[in-house]
Amino acid sequence: MKAIVYTKYGSPEVLQLNEVEKPVPKEKEILVKVKATTVTVADIRARSLAVPFPVWLPARIALGFRKPKKDILGMELAGVVESVGKDVKRFKEGDQIFAASLLGFGAYAEYKCLPEDGPVSIKPSNLSFGEAAAIPIGARTALFHLKKANIQSGQKVLVYGASGSVGSYAVQIAKYLGAIVTGVCSTANVELVKSLGADKVIDYTSEDFSSKGETYDVIFEAVGKSSFTACMKSLKQEGTYINVPVPLPGVRMLWTKLTSSRKLILGQNSPENSEALYFLKELVEAGELKVAIDRTYDLEEIVEAHRYVEKGHKKGNVVINVEHTNQS
Numbered sequence: 001m002k003a004i005v006y007t008k009y010g011s012p013e014v015l016q017l018n019e020v021e022k023p024v025p026k027e028k029e030i031l032v033k034v035k036a037t038t039v040t041v042a043d044i045r046a047r048s049l050a051v052p053f054p055v056w057l058p059a060r061i062a063l064g065f066r067k068p069k070k071d072i073l074g075m076e077l078a079g080v081v082e083s084v085g086k087d088v089k090r091f092k093e094g095d096q097i098f099a100a101s102l103l104g105f106g107a108y109a110e111y112k113c114l115p116e117d118g119p120v121s122i123k124p125s126n127l128s129f130g131e132a133a134a135i136p137i138g139a140r141t142a143l144f145h146l147k148k149a150n151i152q153s154g155q156k157v158l159v160y161g162a163s164g165s166v167g168s169y170a171v172q173i174a175k176y177l178g179a180i181v182t183g184v185c186s187t188a189n190v191e192l193v194k195s196l197g198a199d200k201v202i203d204y205t206s207e208d209f210s211s212k213g214e215t216y217d218v219i220f221e222a223v224g225k226s227s228f229t230a231c232m233k234s235l236k237q238e239g240t241y242i243n244v245p246v247p248l249p250g251v252r253m254l255w256t257k258l259t260s261s262r263k264l265i266l267g268q269n270s271p272e273n274s275e276a277l278y279f280l281k282e283l284v285e286a287g288e289l290k291v292a293i294d295r296t297y298d299l300e301e302i303v304e305a306h307r308y309v310e311k312g313h314k315k316g317n318v319v320i321n322v323e324h325t326n327q328s
Contacts, residue, residue: 003109004302005071009049012306015108017299020072023113027087030114032079032097034322035129037107039302039309040137040165041245043073046105047306054248074107076100078123078132079322088116096123100136103272108302110322119270121277124284131291134317138165139280139289141244142173142222144270149218149240149263153178158209158216158234161223162198163189166244168292168316170220171196176288182216184209184226189315192292210234218242228252237261292316 001022006014025031045051046068051059063069078098081091091097099120101107114120119140123132151157157174161167162183174181175197183198186205193201202209210230217239219231224245229252235241240263241256247267249257257264270276283289294315297305299322309318 001110002299003072004074004299006047006068006073007071008067009047011048012303012310014047015073015302015306017302020109022111025083025085025088025113027085028116029085030081030088030091030097030116030120031083032077032099032112032114033082034077034079034107034110034112036079036133036322037074037077037320038134038137039297039305039318039320040075041309042075042102042137044306044310046073048310052246052248070105072106072108074105074109074112074320075102076133076136077107077112077322078129079112082111084116090116091120096129097121098123098129098132098136098277100140100270100272100277102137102269108299108320117273119272119274119277121274121281124281126285127291129323130296130319130321131293134165134291134293134319135169135280135284136277138317139169139173140270140276141166142169142220143276143280144268145220145242145244145265146170146173146177146218148265149220149242151177151179151218154180155217156180156182156215157218157220158182158184159198159220159222160184160209160226160231161221162193162196162201163292163315164223165292165314165317167220167222168192168196169289170222171198172289173283174218174220175199176283179218182209182214186313192315196290196292215239221245232256232262235262239263240265243267294318296321 081095157179163185182200183193221243296319
């Protein structure tokens with residue numbers, strides 16, 4: 001089968017289209033013919049090893065010191081079950097699924113084996129494979145952190161980076177939970193964030209959200225580009241601060257936790273099960289959750305796709321069409 005392989009860390013050019021051995025499912029695994037995958041910020045970091053300094057060592061241990069332990073990237077996918085292991089109960093041949101493959105990567109390929117008890121679900125019936133592939137990481141991440149914040153109806157939530165993958169889902173899920181949502185984004189993305197249901201949109205290129213005098217019950221930092229001081233200025237005394245890209249607290253965050261009643265929730269991986277995907281599937285089919293897609297590339301264009309995402313200006317999600325490769 002064809003797959004995008006990388007054998008060393010570096011620029012997008014380390015990604016190469018190669019022929020590799022087609023995987024065989026184990027007893028409790030399903031073999032998926034991949035129709036679509038995505039390029040996430042996590043893929044960029046794993047490829048380049050450009051991770052925050054506090055997690056540099058854990059990242060090296062997890063990903064590999066001298067070279068990648070896993071040579072095929074790709075952390076989310078949608079496709080069709082081609083075969084199942086002999087002990088699989090939840091899925092059958094022909095099922096259309098969407099899944100996260102964060103722990104094992106491997107979605108940049110024509111086929112991928114997945115554990116049936118992992119984050120795998122039947123695909124939402126009203127989405128294309130490309131749209132479905134863009135849900136399992138960004139939407140699960142947003143849902144997981146917002147649930148930890150225990151948002152109540154009527155609370156005010158500010159989402160910084162509201163036009164990215166995680167942020168675009170955070171806006172919609174917070175609205176579903178009954179919050180009054182303010183999105184922060186650039187001028188080019190204001191209309192997109194409005195279309196996702198934000199009650200108010202602040203253009204950070206012309207306005208500083210922290211200077212407006214408004215306070216929020218929850219501040220959701222989706223991209224790691226806002227000032228912690230500014231966020232604390234705008235967060236209510238009993239409020240919750242969420243920072244998805246930052247897994248470990250800095251000195252100022254630790255001091256805030258010790259000296260105030262504010263709650264800090266830092267970036268964590270979602271549980272590796274199917275519960276969140278089933279919930280998100282229901283939201284999508286009920287029309288409560290939309291998928292924002294910026295661009296779509298073919299698998300052979302993966303280098304160009306990585307270059308684009310690495311610039312840091314994507315709107316929503318960047319999808320990789322593997323179907324084209326399957327048919328070629």
